[in-house]
Amino acid sequence: MANPRLQLMLCTGTGCLASGSKEFQTALEEEIKKQGLEGEVKIIETGCNGFCAVGPVMLVQPEGIFYQKLTPKDAPLLVEEHFLKGRPVEKLLYVEPASKETIPTMNEIPFFSNQKFWVMRNKGAIDPESIDEYIARDGYFGMAKALNEMTAEEIIQEVKDSGLRGRGGAGFPTGLKWQFASKADSDIKYVLCNADEGDPGAFMDRSILEADPHAVIEGMIIAAKAINASKGYIYCRTEYPMAIQRLTLAIKNAREYGLLGEDILQSGFNFDIEIYQGAGAFVCGEETALMRSIEGKRGMPRPRPPFPANKGLWERPTVLNNVETLANISQIILNGASWFSSIGTESSKGTKVFALSGDVNNIGLVEVPMGITLKQMIFEIGGGIPKKRKFKAVQLGGPSGGCVPEQHLDTPVDYEAIARVGAIMGSGGVIVMDENTCMVDMARFFMDFIQDESCGKCPPCREGTKRLLEILNKICEGNGEPGDIEALEELSLRIKESALCGLGQTAPNPVLSTLRYFKDEYIAHVYEKRCPAKRCVALLKFKVDPEKCHKCGLCYQACPVGAISWEKKQPAVIDREKCIQCLSCYEACRFDAID
Numbered sequence: 001m002a003n004p005r006l007q008l009m010l011c012t013g014t015g016c017l018a019s020g021s022k023e024f025q026t027a028l029e030e031e032i033k034k035q036g037l038e039g040e041v042k043i044i045e046t047g048c049n050g051f052c053a054v055g056p057v058m059l060v061q062p063e064g065i066f067y068q069k070l071t072p073k074d075a076p077l078l079v080e081e082h083f084l085k086g087r088p089v090e091k092l093l094y095v096e097p098a099s100k101e102t103i104p105t106m107n108e109i110p111f112f113s114n115q116k117f118w119v120m121r122n123k124g125a126i127d128p129e130s131i132d133e134y135i136a137r138d139g140y141f142g143m144a145k146a147l148n149e150m151t152a153e154e155i156i157q158e159v160k161d162s163g164l165r166g167r168g169g170a171g172f173p174t175g176l177k178w179q180f181a182s183k184a185d186s187d188i189k190y191v192l193c194n195a196d197e198g199d200p201g202a203f204m205d206r207s208i209l210e211a212d213p214h215a216v217i218e219g220m221i222i223a224a225k226a227i228n229a230s231k232g233y234i235y236c237r238t239e240y241p242m243a244i245q246r247l248t249l250a251i252k253n254a255r256e257y258g259l260l261g262e263d264i265l266q267s268g269f270n271f272d273i274e275i276y277q278g279a280g281a282f283v284c285g286e287e288t289a290l291m292r293s294i295e296g297k298r299g300m301p302r303p304r305p306p307f308p309a310n311k312g313l314w315e316r317p318t319v320l321n322n323v324e325t326l327a328n329i330s331q332i333i334l335n336g337a338s339w340f341s342s343i344g345t346e347s348s349k350g351t352k353v354f355a356l357s358g359d360v361n362n363i364g365l366v367e368v369p370m371g372i373t374l375k376q377m378i379f380e381i382g383g384g385i386p387k388k389r390k391f392k393a394v395q396l397g398g399p400s401g402g403c404v405p406e407q408h409l410d411t412p413v414d415y416e417a418i419a420r421v422g423a424i425m426g427s428g429g430v431i432v433m434d435e436n437t438c439m440v441d442m443a444r445f446f447m448d449f450i451q452d453e454s455c456g457k458c459p460p461c462r463e464g465t466k467r468l469l470e471i472l473n474k475i476c477e478g479n480g481e482p483g484d485i486e487a488l489e490e491l492s493l494r495i496k497e498s499a500l501c502g503l504g505q506t507a508p509n510p511v512l513s514t515l516r517y518f519k520d521e522y523i524a525h526v527y528e529k530r531c532p533a534k535r536c537v538a539l540l541k542f543k544v545d546p547e548k549c550h551k552c553g554l555c556y557q558a559c560p561v562g563a564i565s566w567e568k569k570q571p572a573v574i575d576r577e578k579c580i581q582c583l584s585c586y587e588a589c590r591f592d593a594i595d
Contacts, residue, residue, distance in 0.1 A: 004042040013048030021056035027072035029130040047211020049124035066106035123428040142330030147267040161337035163349030168322030180309035189229035195236040198282040199398030202429035205323035209243035213250035219326030221322035282453035301501035344370035375409040397426025400506035421518030436534035444472040446510040461504030464495040480526035548593035558588035
């Protein structure tokens with residue numbers, strides 16, 4: 001198709017596909033064909049656009065019109081009104097909830113306008129399966145510069161000067177890691193990409209791979225030149241089928257273009273990449289466990305030192321970076337270290353990608369400058385808390401992170417600043433919690449996940465997390481005893497000090513952070529046998545307070561088993577014998593009349 005009048009950038013990332021993107025695309029294609037517009041209008045399947053809360057989404061170029069929440073029945077109206085008559089369909093445009101203002105173009109929507117797209121510069125803007133489109137947006141230019149104009153030492157120095165720190169969790173300086181590996185004496189070296197994203201609520205790496213796979217490949221090639229490696233592996237979990245599909249195609253196309261394999265760009269440098277599919281074990285996100293898994297062994301961490309930069313995959317010097325870290329590299333080489341370090345804080349440079357989820361209006365993928373506050377990210381970009389409820393806490397860093405309460409919302413996105421308030425940056429999972437969240441139950445949820453995912457190699461993690469979970473279960477079930485809170489704290493500190501790997505050492509963080517900021521909830525559970533958030537079913541009475549009841553019947557309508565009796569102008573009554581404790585009545589009541 002030559003020079004179409006309109007390009008429809010339709011999000012076909014995993015999130016939009018789950019919302020019906022493919023069904024809408026089928027209906028749109030049929031309508032375009034019906035109206036004879038095949039030569040004028042072209043649908044381009046893109047990766048994740050980022051604004052998952054309003055998917056499926058589509059950007060109409062070159063106008064920049066942004067459509068949201070699209071369904072198959074919208075296709076005829078779009079084609080008739082917009083593509084034929086040139087009139088954007090107002091009811092499908094974004095409406096800002098606070099002002100009720102209709103915003104037609106993507107760049108003016110606060111969710112997008114408050115972000116800074118460096119890593120995600122191509123998201124929703126290109127066909128991720130087209131290497132030509134990637135090259136047209138400066139793709140592989142950074143690699144060409146690194147291979148033909150720079151020495152390995154110059155590449156490493158540029159990355160060091162940029163201040164780029166690993167985006168996978170610990171925040172170790174990327175250039176310093178490369179320098180260690182480059183100085184290691186070996187004729188065989190490896191570059192690995194960690195795409196084993198296992199945190200609940202995290203989808204940063206998956207979305208980057210789906211939207212811009214060549215950016216990661218280019219970053220790996222530059223890293224390989226820096227340390228003189230000839231082989232690379234992308235360790236991607238099998239649960240990411242679209243990411244694997246697009247990566248496979250990208251690697252194939254890069255080889256065909258002479259950008260991977262032997263004598264890349266006639267530079268004399270050889271490097272190739274293989275995808276290794278992980279089976280979904282959370283512990284394989286730890287670098288040494290990931291390497292054992294690639295070797296065909298059980299994914300279990302090993303003691304360090306020696307560090308992977310000296311003895312990694314098959315005991316050879318190895319550099320491992322995560323998806324986001326590698327996606328930064330080509331732009332740093334192309335634009336220079338000073339460009340990258342021009343934004344951020346003193347110790348944390350550049351941007352950071354986060355997966356914003358939980359009790360927040362604008363669920364999605366966001367990229368923000370380092371130094372922005374948590375409040376700005378949650379309320380200006382995230383749109384605040386749904387249903388006019390109050391913010392309570394935000395979990396940063398996934399199961400290994402910690403809960404940050406309201407009094408620390410002004411904390412900047414900075415590795416050290418976040419650590420000071422008891423959380424970690426992690427890979428970028430941000431789970432927002434409102435006033436109806438029980439923090440004891442939240443700690444139990446994360447501990448259940450960690451205990452289940454422990455590899456079992458070291459006793460502090462294997463036995464310690466099991467004991468923490470037992471105590472948390474006991475407290476949430478109404479059987480907490482004096483001394484349980486102190487036992488949680490003491491055991492958590494012991495595990496942090498003695499566990500073998502990062503998973504075990506950070507496993508108690510959700511417990512320690514909730515004890516630090518929400519100890520009153522633990523006390524209420526143990527000593528008062530009540531759950532302040534009314535979430536722990538064993539501690540609820542399931543009865544209606546006649547003084548608070550507005551006699552509206554909403555709880556009666558919500559009950560799935562007929563356990564509530566109600567008549568007009570009369571307070572509702574719950575039959576405890578019939579009640580299945582599903583919380584439907586509590587969710588339906590607007591007046592806090594049900595305990």
